[in-house]
Every structure is written in structure tokens, then in C-alpha cells.
Amino acid sequence: MTDRSGVLSYIIEQYYSGDLETAEAVTGYSVKQIEDWCSGQRQPQHITVEYFIHRAFTPEFQSVVEFAEFKPDQPVMAQLKTLFKGHEDRAGIYAFYDSMANLIYIGKATNLVKEAYSAIRRDVDIQFPAGIRKKPEKRYEIVRYISAYDVGSSDWLDYPKHVESLILRISKPVLNKNIGHIEQAFVPPGAD
Known part of the structure; x- marks a missing residue:
């Protein structure tokens, strides 16, 4: 099994309770594709693994x-x-x-x-x-x-x-006393 396949298998197990049909419903990838990636038969692309991570950690409004x-x-x-x-x-x-x-x-x-x-x-x-x-x-x-x-x-x-x-x-709704706080974006040194 490759590193990306292992990471994807871990995500499926931990965040989709090992249920490939749930992972399919959430991500749009087929059960067959996910099985092939997790078994190491096919190598998932880096962006595919990142997408699975994003879908696992970011709630859908x-x-x-x-x-x-x-x-x-x-x-x-x-x-x-x-x-x-x-x-x-x-x-x-x-x-x-x-x-x-x-x-x-x-x-x-x-x-x-x-x-x-x-x-x-x-x-x-x-x-x-x-x-x-x-x-x-x-x-x-x-x-x-x-x-x-x-x-x-x-x-x-x-x-x-x-x-x-x-x-x-x-x-800025009229009945809210607080106008919210948003942290400043991080600017790397020398990026000015």
C-alpha cells in the first residue's frame, strides 16, 4: 500500500466509519474507485486525498x-x-x-x-x-x-x-451589539 492509499484508508475508517457508501455519497467518488485506492490497486492523486480530508473536516452548510x-x-x-x-x-x-x-x-x-x-x-x-x-x-x-x-x-x-x-x-444588524471579530490573515515576512 502506498502512503496516499494508507492516508485515504485511514480517513475512510476514522471519518466515514469504514462505510464506503457513505464516503461515496459525501465525496461523489464511486465505491469501486475508493476500494481500488484503499487496497493499493490504484494510486489516488494528491488532490484526491486532500479532497477527502476537506470533506471529512469541513461541515456542509x-x-x-x-x-x-x-x-x-x-x-x-x-x-x-x-x-x-x-x-x-x-x-x-x-x-x-x-x-x-x-x-x-x-x-x-x-x-x-x-x-x-x-x-x-x-x-x-x-x-x-x-x-x-x-x-x-x-x-x-x-x-x-x-x-x-x-x-x-x-x-x-x-x-x-x-x-x-x-x-x-x-x-451590522441593528439589534446586535457585537459586530463580530475576524482574525487578520497571516502575511509571511517579506511578502509586502
Whole structure:
């Protein structure tokens, strides 16, 4: 067995539980190709091994719901459970929009339902013009649409945090206090 075949065999065993059909579904390579590479009958290319590594370690983002209508006069938790069905306990990103579909809040979650529920029930702590008499007190009073994305998980990186930070830096939603933190890219010495 060659070094690349051994690495590929290790990846299949450790990250796909040795299930070639799962590896086929995730990577798009056929079971026969994977068997040939792992057995050493064929040598996988360097880029093929890197692709398997990438697919094993980088979660695939999935849209759970986009711009789903939220009704402030109906039970909040029941609506969230319906909207996030099948992804309730997953890590993800959720977004709240006002009646004009303007992004007003974005949050990351290790449990979409619990953390979105907590966030939507918080106080609205922004300054409204003095002439507005009936100011909304809770976020659920101004939220009209909700989006949510399952961002998968990784043992090494907090993908929801990085996605949230990027979106916050770009969009600066009015109800978010933090605008996110993105680390500076490393510039090798002398590369100026």
C-alpha cells in the first residue's frame, strides 16, 4: 500500500466509519474507485486525498428555512420548533428580519431552537425617535421573518462563530451589539 492509499484508508475508517457508501455519497467518488485506492490497486492523486480530508473536516452548510413568516401574536416556541424541524438541536446560524425583510439580528447557536427562542424573547434595546408612542419592548414584536442554517459541526473549529462573525462584520444588524471579530490573515515576512 502506498502512503496516499494508507492516508485515504485511514480517513475512510476514522471519518466515514469504514462505510464506503457513505464516503461515496459525501465525496461523489464511486465505491469501486475508493476500494481500488484503499487496497493499493490504484494510486489516488494528491488532490484526491486532500479532497477527502476537506470533506471529512469541513461541515456542509444547509438551509433549514429562509424568510419564513413569523407571527408575533402566536406562541414563539411552537413556531420555532415547526420552522427548525429536524434541526432543532443542531448547531447553526439564525437571522431575524423586520417587516421590510431588513436583517435586524443574527445569532449563532449550538442548539438552534433553544438559542433562537432565548434571543427572540430579549428586550429591544435601541433608541426609537421621540415621537413613537408605542415602542416595541420585545424582539418578537418586530420580527416578521426568520432564516436558519445548519452549519454542521467540527471537533476543532467553531464554524457557527466564524460564519456569524463574518455576517456581522458585513451587515451590522441593528439589534446586535457585537459586530463580530475576524482574525487578520497571516502575511509571511517579506511578502509586502
